[in-house]
Amino acid sequence: MTLSTHALPQPSTLSAVEARVLGTLMEKARTVPDSYPLTLNSLLLGCNQKTSREPLMELDEAQVATALDTLKPLGLVREVSGGRTARYEHNAQRAIGxxxxxxxxxxxxxxxxxxxxxxxxxxxxxxxxxxxxxxxxxxxxxxxxxxxxxxxxxxxxxxxxxxxxxxxxxxxxxxxxDETQAGPITAARxxxxxxxxxxxxxxxQLEAEVAQLRVTVQRLCAELGMSPPGQP
Structure with missing residues (x-):
């Protein structure tokens, strides 16, 4: 099924490599904006990094380039002109709708x-x-x-x-x-x-408790005419 520029059609559209390429562009746009859009080499390194990835992949330039060639006509990725080296950015939010x-x-x-x-x-x-x-x-x-x-x-x-x-x-x-291939989560790092x-x-749970305590402290400080902790 063809992907429109307004909404993603039924699932089963992307391959695992295409999803990794798209997800990496989406991540780097927010986490390393100074280096974004990405060159092909930077995108490859991001796809193959050993942290924050499941599963780990060992892609090569040809695989990433092929994925980009598939994602571009779908409106999910754009090639940015300018400079000697081609750079790529995602358009996922708008394309998926x-x-x-x-x-x-x-x-x-x-x-x-x-x-x-x-x-x-x-x-x-x-x-x-x-x-x-x-x-x-x-x-x-x-x-x-x-x-x-x-x-x-x-x-x-x-x-x-x-x-x-x-x-x-x-x-x-x-x-x-395939839920049988999605292993159980573990209490670990x-x-x-x-x-x-x-x-x-x-x-x-701890975050919620801390947030509630912070609200209580701020309210008490306001009632007593005091500055909240950490403020002059």
């Missing part, structure tokens, strides 16, 4: 695979700061309930795996998800330092 927050979630799911709403909130910190987990869940639910006239669902909530409390979400840009699994749940 989703708000900024939804595009951020899709990009992260393309790069790191299925994640819980708590993991997504923490891992998107450098991309976009969601107010809370409920906000993340709200945008995920919108993506899951996307009507057929706009192309249908773009994410799916996976069944809960044994030993876990939270369900994970996966994108559908590469077609239906990855080599890149990202927090996963039940640790995320505990952190989210």
């Amino acid at each position: 989703v708000p900024e927050q939804s595009a951020v979630l899709l990009g992260l799911l393309m790069l790191r695979g299925p994640q819980t709403a708590g993991e997504l909130r923490l891992n998107t910190e450098r991309w976009y700061k969601f107010a809370d987990i409920s906000s993340v869940e709200g945008f995920l639910e919108e993506l899951q309930e996307r009507p057929a006239e706009k192309g249908g669902p773009l994410v799916i909530k996976l069944a809960r795996t044994p030993g876990t409390r939270e369900q994970r979400w996966a994108h559908l840009l590469c077609g239906p998800v 990855t080599p890149g330092g990202e927090v996963t699994g039940n640790t995320v749940e505990r952190l989210a």
Whole structure:
């Protein structure tokens, strides 16, 4: 099915390599804006980096170039003219037809695979700061309930795996998800330092408690005519 410039059609559009290339461009636009748009070599390094990627890939220039050639006519990627070296930027949000927050979630799911709403909130910190987990869940639910006239669902909530409390979400840009291949989350840190699994749940709870305490302190300081801690 052909991709329009207004909305992504039914899933099963992108290959795993195309999703990695698109997700990398989306990430670098937000995390290294001074180096963006990316050259082919920078994009290759981003696709193959050993942190914040699931699964890890060992792509070559030809594979990345082929993916770009596929993504450009779909309106998802643009080649930027100027200078001796061609550079590339994504156009995902407009091409897919989703708000900024939804595009951020899709990009992260393309790069790191299925994640819980708590993991997504923490891992998107450098991309976009969601107010809370409920906000993340709200945008995920919108993506899951996307009507057929706009192309249908773009994410799916996976069944809960044994030993876990939270369900994970996966994108559908590469077609239906094989849940048997999506391993359970673990309460650990990855080599890149990202927090996963039940640790995320505990952190989210602590964040909520700290936020509530901060509000209480600010209210008490206001009532007493004092400056909140950390302010002159």
